[in-house]
Amino acid sequence: MDKLVLLGDEAIAQGALDGGISGVYAYPGTPSTEITEYIQRSVIAGERSLHTDWSANEKTAMEAALGMSYAGKRALVCMKHVGLNVAADAFINSAITGINGGLVILVADDPSMHSSQNEQDSRFYGKFSMIPVFEPANQQECYDYTYAAFGLSEKYGLPVLMRVTTRLAHSRSGVRRMDPQPENSLHTPDDHTQFILLPAFARKRYRGLLDLQPSLEADAGQMGYNVFQDGKDRSKGIIACGIAYNYYMEVATKHGLDYPVLKISHYPVPSNMLQEIADATEELLVLEEGYPMLEELLKGALKNSYQVRGRLSGAISRDGELDPGIVGRALGLADSSGNGIPEVVANRPPALCKGCSHIDMYNALNEALEPYGPGRVFSDIGCYTLGALPPYNAINSCVDMGASVTMAKGASDAGLRPSVAVIGDSTFTHSGMTGLLDVVVEKTPVTVIISDNSTTGMTGGQKSHATDRLYQICKGLGVEEEHIVELNPLKKHHDENRDRIAAELAHEGVSVILSRRECIQTASKKKKKSATK
């Protein structure tokens, strides 16, 4: 079939489409967003009326996909690594319920934190939940493994985790397609108690999951995704996981290295393959994008005779993503870098766009807070987090989606007055609403500012569940209407906005300020679109 040039993300999307999914469920998050966007644009999704709408958050996405699987159809769930923390309860328990239609959870990790709060390694979630994990090394494998993962999921009756990292997710290369599979037909599970995790049932299901483990490992040794490649120079053995394999091969090809290599792309890692390369070589270098998971396993707590090097031993930095240079140095090659960056080059960090509505909101808030002094604004994750940088220096926290509201509550409980939360519209419907309910129930003095730009801005302008619903949501949660204040964040309303914020800061109770003006990026895109029509 035809060869396409696809991002790793897009190859996953195409693999899922051709693998016969009936729906994708996702909440945007870099570097996973392009998977769902590709499916949304695809012809086949339209023809087959697949489910492609965004979910409110990763937990709702995971659960809806599990529901689709219950009904016998294949479903894909996509998220960034921290999204799996949000979905973790549903995710871990889906390993106990098992699946009916094939279920694949795609998680995109972000080592080096290009756009994230941490660089957690999702392979641990695979181990934690005891399900098979795929870790492709290139775009073709992204396609092939996704295509195959649904069948594997149905073979075991378990969900399958696919892990990619930023570089692969956002890098393009040629991909060859296979024949598209039809969708599964609607059929509920043979055993209608399979998904009831009452302790008595759950114990049985868990036992079944444990009993499956040896065959999961044996299959990972035989199915061909983990590959041993022999080499003449046995002074070292290389274990390379996922994309780390590319960096090793880049360096090895250039410098004529010929060590035995074990490429790992399928977990649980078969211990016989590890034993084989360890026995055949004098020392092991473990190349992993993320945490030193295999290195730790190989090294163990007790002294043994095998030499294992990697991120733990210090051969490779403990943090940050790999690249050919890092891998080369771990192999004892000289640093190949050219000249240094000239001194005249200044940093150019990301910044709020010119004309962004968050700017006017922060300018008003900063002035309203002047009488109280700094250190009382809990914020959240989105474009508005850039309010942390000069000239605004407007916020004091950014932890996880929704934490602004609840941290402001806790600080208020501790006596901080005023205590302010600043949260974006999409973040609010993702995880802020439940926190606001806590605030309302206890009437905790907190001022919540929802900076509503009517889109999910940071990830590129996806539809926001909050659009046109915020007033009703806040009212429905029990915020008093006289303390739901609507602002138009424009320079010309600055004084009025400042005064209205100041009035709510002084209120000993719950206030919500809805600061609403459309994102200038989405607004200008709309303009362009209507101009070309």
Place this chain on the structure above:
Amino acid sequence: MKKDIILAGVGGQGILSIAAVIGMAAIDSDLYVKQAEVHGMSQRGGAVQSHLRISDRPIYSDLIPAGSCDMILSVEPMESLRYIPFLDKEGWLITNSKPFRNIDNYPDEQELFDEIRGMSNSLLIDADRIASEVGSRKVSNIVMLGASAGSLGLTMDSLESSINGIFGRKGEEIIRMNIDALHAGKREAEAQLIS
């Protein structure tokens, strides 16, 4: 044949269109391609770069190894210098001379140009002016593509048909302008190399 190119610029300046045109031309010429892009946070007015690799043999790494890049092609002068550690000693630095100022501490223009001219292989192209001459400042990125065309290892025909493919939906006028921009950029680079 192997070309490792770093495309540089500021979020929103259109380096991905350059990458798309080169990438498509390379695929149509039966070459292997890998192209790592930057999405997400830094697209908000920050420094962005794309590693573009073309070869007649399979390519492993999505990232170009430091010190082995054949060309830095930049749509902004200061950004062109940010990736110097990647550049091979024999490599070329080709950049638009028009600064994009969205930071307070943007360096002195003359100092930047001196640094760029001081490199062994560099071209400073006034792409915004050339783009205006062919019709619109918006095609300055394609002017830069044209300026690099002589050392890409791809034919002008393949670049033109790639522009046709990529901008096809936008109509004749836009295609014309982009193709003019491509040739104008190439002429400018050739003129500079001769003088």
